[in-house]
Amino acid sequence: MINYILKIEGISKRFFTNKVLDDINLKIKKGEVHAVVGENGAGKTTLMKIIGGIYTSSEGKIIFDGCKVNFSSPQEAINSGISIVHQELSLVPKLKVAQNIFSHREPVNRLGFIKWAELRYKAKQILKHIGVDIDPSTLVGDLSVGMQQIVEIAKALSQNAKIIIFDEPTSALSEKEVNLFYQVINDLKSKGVTIIFISHKLTEVFKISDKMSVLRDGKLIGTRKTKETSIEEIIKMMVGRELGNLYPDKSSHIGEKIFSVKGFSRKAKFEGIEFDLYKGEILGFAGLVGSGRTEVARSIFGAEKPESGEVILEGKKVEIKSPRDAIKNGICYLTEDRRNWGLFLEKTLRQNIIAASINKFVNKRGFLKNREIKEKAKHFIDYLNIKPADDKILILNLSGGNQQKTLLAQWLNAEPKILIADEPTRGVDVGAKAEIHKHLRKLVESGVGVIIISSELPEIIGLCDRIAVFNEGKITGILEKDATQEEIMKYATL
Amino acid sequence: MINDKAKNSSQLIMNSSSGHLSRLKEILDTREIGLLLIIFVASILLSIFSENFLTFSNLTSVAIGMNYDVLLALGMTLVLLSKGIDLSVGSILGLTGIITTMLLQAGVSILFAVILGLLSGTFLGFINGIFIAKFRINPFIVTLGMMAIARGLSVILTSGYFVSNLPEGYLIIGQGKFLGIPNPTYVMILFVILFDYLLRKWGPFYKAFYIGTNPDAAELSGINVSSIILAGYVISGFLSGLAAIFMTSRLAMGYAQFGLGAELKAICAAIIGGASMGGGEGSIVGAFLGVMLLAIINNGFVLLNLSIYWQGVINGLILVIAVTVDAIRRARKGKSRV
Amino acid sequence: MSLNEKFRTITKVKNLGLLTTIVLIIIGMAIFFPRFLSPINIEILGMGFVQEAIMALGMTLIIISAGIDLSIAGVMPFSAIMVGIFLNNNFGITVSILLALLLSALVGFVNAQMINRLKVHPFICTLATLTTLRGVNLVITKGETVTGFPPAFYFFGQGRVFGIPFPIFLFAVMAIAFTYLLKNHKYFQQVYFIGGNINSARYSGINIDRFIIFIYVLNSILAGIAGIITASQYISANTGFGIGIELRVITVVIIGGVSLSGGKGNIGGTILGILFLAIINNTFVQTGAPTYWQEVVYGSMLLIAVFLEEYIGAKREGTGVLKRWREFML
Ligand SMILES: Nc1ncnc2c1ncn2[C@@H]1O[C@H](COP(=O)(O)OP(=O)(O)OP(=O)(O)O)[C@@H](O)[C@H]1O
């Protein structure tokens, strides 16, 4: 008799008329690391939210630890020992790290008053255990997205759960933190904690999982032992066909200089940033989380003010005081934080696609050209394969990966001369990722300058023609395309 | 029960997703049509119970009463749309009315006085806008401050007395009629149509929807957030000024307490009409219908000789019913956060 | 420490703009009107604003939770009227007060249920209850003033405890309790999660619906208490009580630094806000300035105080970064 800690039997889920999960049957053994993979919108997050009591299923039942459970709130799930690290970060920015880690489980005295010292101490312990040095008294809002993800992980760890569900926990982490995360997983495993793990980074999945299940269009395609399968097989199960190259060919000819940044500095953030961008190349920004790449990009774009420095576009110095100026000059920035800074969650897919280019869709007197807008939206939905292909759906009802594709469409639509893309493929599935890489390459070939910020070294190495490595607010080296991971890491941690 | 119905009706939408039928369904499923229906039913009931309701003179007087509220509700819709609020519309109305009528009393020509009046309303809105959009101070506080200042100034300027003895020519603005319908009604309808059209179709106005939904993302999308927010308050100020001119010329006097409490009515109407406190939503025609609904109910109380004491209760209930119906409609369409 | 650095450190103090304005007014008043700081005047100052002060405690919680409650302006006269009616019907003081507070709590419960069930913005739900309650008050009283309170009831508005007027004493006790609870108690702390990120609160297992009920009921009860105090002060009750009081209460909370978008603020700020308005209020009493100037000065002071706060806040943030829109919009 095998000891299954979690049995999912015949689970289906509908949102209105849209069937998102269809008769899922899955058994998970105690103590195993079980990966769940699948394309964007396959239903992974929805399934996890059902397990965690956030959604209720339309049909089917869940058997946890031998008894049938029917969670009607996250609280019940947490109390029975199921924790989730959510895909969309769910921390309170205005509260401190310690408060967030122990939210609603603060150590209290008999009267319910919080013991602050103990709270801070316990938070510190957990963070230390993971291996990061975050002061538990910092406000979460002051942390980078990557660090916030670590806090989110710490929060799940502190709940002492029997099952921890990680929904794309590493999407905002860089190499160094990812390694810390692997250690955490191993540690949990040795303590007998069961782990469900969702990720689009297949190498990572192969590295840490014991078993993996593939979802496609809301159906369970199959479960495999990790040792007995291959990346090729899994990808085929995921997308229903074989996938070509992950990365397009690199540039064959580099043209003239089109864009340069000189002497960019801002106190305590970055210093003396200088680089050039040539026609026909993709420039990569590599570095650890918090190395200042995003701040530099935001400053070039006019979203923050640098203390000194200038931007030269096509040989002319341009004055950028606001994002509006930048966009007028053709400099566009795709944010790493799509929910807070990028998308309009309560608006439709169509409205989001034209958000950064409304001025391109009006006639001389400023009136909207609705037919053109509709056609353009349809074009991008096809081009990036956004699902569901309904341009009137609200963005908040899209899966994470499809939201990311919408953000990309928003900026491609603005027809940039220079595109700075901050984690453009965060949370995007393998197939779509290869597509996006191809589109970026095409963009470069049509004369657009592209800068990619990515925490995934393989992506940087696979895609970029040159790589600028950031370290604590400075560029420590600019490497050519044949750079190795080790080389990049050396400059990044100098 | 609701669930089953929801399934059926959305099934229908899915099935006829192509062609004019779905377009028609979409239009029929809007809040505006729902409001129109409620108004229609209320009118029928009223005309059954009171023979005076469907008379020309009664309907004109309802229209005149609506006129000021509609102008204020238009401005309020724009402001709510961009995630703001304007509590000062009522007192800007009061102050502008005082300024205009006092200028007239002082012998300033009618045209000039009206222009100066409109300008002063616009200017007060501009001050609101500057504090909010440029200094980035909470709109609730700023317009609350303006509300107190403008009302106080009105009282100080008049020492609480009426400003009367206005020139005949001025009174024509509000009291004159064309084809039997009062002048201000034309202006009101013109503004409703104009603003509704602009809000749906005109780029600069349309951007306000984005600002209200996520102002930071709007800024990063290159939308000129502060200018558009500023414009909303300026327009709101202007419309309050216009309402003041209609009111003072209609009643042939200026009085410091004109427009007292008008802000809550305007907010109510805007929200019944589809605006949301969270920003990013709103409809001009909806706000117009919201005012209309409130005005007809008001009228019903007068016609049926009902105790005025119950009016607050009824108005409150209407508000609840309107937003509840809408909440259900939105949930059914999957438009609210789950 | 250089001057600049010193300035930075000073600006770290929260509510500095407000504090400065308050201190300046006090100094100015003390110079020109020495009576201003006399015990009698301080008592007048306190009693002139004690209803708002009591209600602001609950409103602070409500606004931190990203909500708002306009209905208190209806609850306050409602409770005053009801207590009067019960007393007139010989229910006895304790029972009358308890019943009035119970009815007030009921209004809060209705508000919370509407917010939880209908998922409609609190502004609208409570606006609806406000309008309804105003109507109800008129219907009950037929627009007349309720009188005939027994002398023993006068204590709540006019009595003294340790030489301090009872309402002020009550407020002081509650203010201390609220400050401490909000800062340190686990149950009260939930409000920051709910206002700061409702999904986070939900995923952490906070029972949001129940907490919403708690704070709206609490807020209504406080408004009910304010109503009873007012009735006892005036030895009468009518529908005119509490006109515009919701705006004054919200104002003190917001100028105290609680943001309407939720998740931020504390009782200390609110108390400063109360002080600010109470002083301005009192200034007019003292100077004998015509009352119609009051609103102008009040409005201007409000703008100046928030402007200073923002200006100093911008210095505090350092250079370069404009305040994010979402941090101050509704
Ligand atoms: N609240 C909702 N309302 C309506 N539809 C929803 C809702 N949440 C998710 N969906 C839909 O359900 C489908 C599955 O979404 P889900 O988030 O589970 O995908 P996922 O597998 O996690 O994808 P990703 O890898 O992009 O995160 C998507 O098509 C999405 O549009």
Ligand SMILES: [Mg+2]
């Ligand atoms: Mg997902």
